[in-house]
Amino acid sequence: MADRFTRRFVLAGLGAAMAPGVALANAPLVSLRPQLRGAQPLGAERLIQAAGLRGEVAFAVADAQTGVELEAVGGDLGLPPASVAKALTALYALDVLGPEFRFETKLVADGTIENGVLNGDLILVGGGDPLLDTDALATMAANLREVGITEVRGAFKVYDGALPYVFSIDPGQPDHLGYSPAISGISLNFNRVHFEWKRAGTNYDVTMDARSARYKPAVDMATMWVEARKAPIYTYEASARQDRWTVARAALGNGGARWLPVRKPALYAGDVFRTLARSNGIVLDRVQVTRQAPVGLALVVHNSDQLDSILRGMLKYSTNITAEMVGMTASRARGAELQSLTDSADEMNLWAAETYGVDGVAMVDHSGLGDASRIAPSALVKMLVEAQKSGALRPLLKRFNLTDSQGRPVKNHPIKVDAKTGTLNFVSGLGGFITTPDGSELAFAIFTADVDHRAKIPRSQRERPSGARSWNSRSRRLQRALIARWGTLSGS
Template identity: 45%
Template sequence: MNLTRRGLLAGLGATVVVYPVLARAQAQIGAVAPVATLPEVLFDVEAAVAKAKLGGEVSFAVMDAATGAVLAERHADAMMAPASTLKVVTSLYALQKLGPDHRFVTRVLRSGDDLILAGGADPLLDTDGLARLAADTAKAWQGTPPKRFLVWGGALPRRDRIAEEQDDYLPYNPAISGMILNFNRVHLGWKAGQFMLEARGGSQSPRSYTVAVGAADRASPLFTYDGSGKKESWTMARSAMGKSGARWLPVRRPELYAGDVFQTLCRAKGLVLPTPEVQEAAPNGTEVATLSSAPLSQIIRGMLKYSTNLTAEAIGLSASGAASPQASAQQMQDWLRTILPEDHFEFHDHSGLSAQNRLTAVSLTRLLVKEGDRDGLRDLLKHIPLRDEKGQAKDSDITVLAKTGTLNFVSNLSGYAKAADGREIAFTILTGDEPRRAANEGRELPEGVRSWTRRSKIMQQAMIEGWLDGGPAQIAGPAVAAGQASVVR
């Protein structure tokens, strides 16, 4: 017999929302946990939901992290936009397909008198790393300077942006390519009406010559983009500039951007390269220099902390080897189906940026319980501090390791929470106002989204504290009652 919260409430004719709490299962994942009788209401979730005033849907699933016993749920099978919590799925997928020690390699090849910069889909390659590669190349190159300088980005399928529905100028929605530099972003700064575009790194920030920007006398839009010429061309609304400012812009021609920067860095070391050209065919030649990335596990740790969309796409596409982003998302979906054959989900990318992605709270929580320890995902998740009413981190006996997920009028949290006495839960909380999200698709900070997101996060924290601070009875429940409930299978 499968016993759910809705079934219990319907049978009791309850008008006050309480949550059934299942006894801690003694068997391993795949066993059936007995059902506990309803404890006293230690935390009124519905009151927290009402106080948040989010509208839309609030869905969650809470399970014992060791056994998978379902401890609490609310609309846990509702198909919701996962936003960046989808990166949890992508992380597990990449770890299992590539291995935690996998490294991405950027190569410089010599083919006759041609020099080829071959991208290896390294999502963390920055200007400082490219400078080291340029120095090694200049030192190793023998003879006359190259007659042609080619850049290859075919290690990944090419796409002008991750999600078409997002605004052109959003830096977290750049082009996808096997040649990645600075997350395929260029740094724009302006002062007294003058613009500066840089490939900004930690210690090296050469000028970018493949991107241009100018001011336009208009109130909106903030930016316009034109990729029809030899350069990527942006205009910025003069009314939004002020005296000075800075921001990142996405790069749509990553091979030429990286080639331009590499040319500058090589020149500084005495090797003069011709104007970069894009090479479509897979390169052949003798290796002149190489640069390896950090191991995949370290890359994933940073991705989960900073939620970098391009990193998620790069590791997901590398894991699948698919010919297109759409096919790659489908392969990840098929992989997850082998783990959760009866669950419902729909993927259209690896980062969660697409508005078409759908996932349920119960599916993501089951995945955390079943697969989270296999490749060390739990230890790669970000520590989420609990905060007081002023938003300041506060002392707490609860430790939260989780992944956030945010779109306009979508705010999610999924991971693990552990009490001081060792009780640990896996949980997923999904909140979303779909009509407002759809109405503000791709816009940067629409009216009301900041306060909406803040209220959602306050509610999420209240739920975690309520589930764990109520004491052992909140998790284990009182004496076992008749009946059984399904747990993770």
């Protein structure tokens, strides 16, 4: 496989580079420092061959202080980055919006208020907050009562036009996967609804709710029917005002729960807010969805956490909808006219070219869920090197643990890694920063992908396709072996 790669090496004499099981105490023969070009050692390629991966492997590693690329295999080869793309999105949002940016969700009165009665419409105005949850809506409903509103005589509307509507982040994913929900200018509970079932004699008790830490209001806009079949496990059908689901009885057992994606975010948020307002004595009419920018008096304003805190959570938990909403908000702030998720990704690609002078970025979304996205590892490394100058990204990244030969995490490992992982079936990525035992800082990106095999997986089997777990495990072992190699050589 290795002879298909473009090779770039700035190292000499690495023939004795460590293999995956070699202990860190063994002194390497050379230091990871720029050397004369021309030598083409096979140490990294031996690791690649030992991994036994079908498909492509590409990586690049550079000195994070100088930007000098130290080693690359397929460095200019664009591969799907999976969730490593969220590191790029974080850089994009920090640059365009700033770390102190906050999203606003508002309750707006379009009409006059007399003695606590709103003679007009009440509008729940989404501002693109990806972390809005039921607890926040409950506080907003309580605050609406506290400012004196006891009755609304007009319509109840939800404005979701701050961002374009997207039915699913990746339409190629099965309908029931909660990590590929719809997107719009308002999101609630990551646009997921909680489905729970319990056996009751020969039947099942089924609930659909919008639970969060303190509340779990039932919802009307998502329904579930248990049907006597074995497959498919789930079916989805959209109606004008509902997400309609069915589930196979044979798959339910005695009970369980899972999150399902919401395809009608504005109706979902409105449904939940009506319930919470009613608990505060305010009765609202049936939800109307509007994409017309609201005009009126802001009665209640909910501010999100700061953007840097939101991004830290996004990078830690790899939340796709957060990446998409943050990315689209940044694109809108740059003045881009957005009709789709791809439009926003195109704007981010343009920003990467303008800001970092790279041409190896071709994303189709901001989360990396779409497997048509491509990033060249050398391009990402160049951006990471520049980001390290400001120090804005690394503190937001999650610590990546290296392991021993048995796969167990090693505490107090001399090589420190802060990175973003990325995993799709038959796609794996890792990108971030390494601090070596001698204090050197490296920036790196590793991508592996069996694109041809992934493309052949039927849509219905993409949740857990055969062979994917083993393939991705071998990819992760290769990533750790390469990091150990770079860190050990540099630290000698």
